[in-house]
Amino acid sequence: MSAFFGIDEHNAEGFIDNGVFCLPHTLDGKYALHSIVSPIQNSDIVFIKQCSPLSSLHIKAIGVVQSSYPMKVPTEVCLPVEWVWQGEKVLDNVEEVLAQCGEPLYEEHNIMVQREIIDLLPTKYHVAQPI
Numbered sequence: 001m002s003a004f005f006g007i008d009e010h011n012a013e014g015f016i017d018n019g020v021f022c023l024p025h026t027l028d029g030k031y032a033l034h035s036i037v038s039p040i041q042n043s044d045i046v047f048i049k050q051c052s053p054l055s056s057l058h059i060k061a062i063g064v065v066q067s068s069y070p071m072k073v074p075t076e077v078c079l080p081v082e083w084v085w086q087g088e089k090v091l092d093n094v095e096e097v098l099a100q101c102g103e104p105l106y107e108e109h110n111i112m113v114q115r116e117i118i119d120l121l122p123t124k125y126h127v128a129q130p131i
Helices: 111-119
Strands: 004-009 019-021 043-052 056-065 071-073 075-090 103-108
Touching: 004 111, 019 071, 056 111, 075 111
Parallel strands: 004 043
Antiparallel strands: 004 103, 019 075, 043 056, 056 075, 071 075
């Protein structure tokens, strides 16, 4: 099973156009959240989200990481991502997720949010159900 990582929309500019997910920076320009970013691997699912603590979670795009090895982009360290879904899916009643809204990147553990993301993925990414 893949891990799920939420990326704040404000930190995702250019990701879809360039087919990447780039590591977030701290205010002093250093890479942030190494303990979260380093476990991101090939086939993990990343999603761009928008939310605030008093609103719903909006999923804007979903991608599948294509390699565990970073590629060098000028001034950035990025992982290649195939962005497989774009749109707007609004999720209500996910209160425990909203506590993470201020984070530029976080690992998504809420099974209901994970299920919604899986349902948005194209069929080729669905695991066949046993008969």
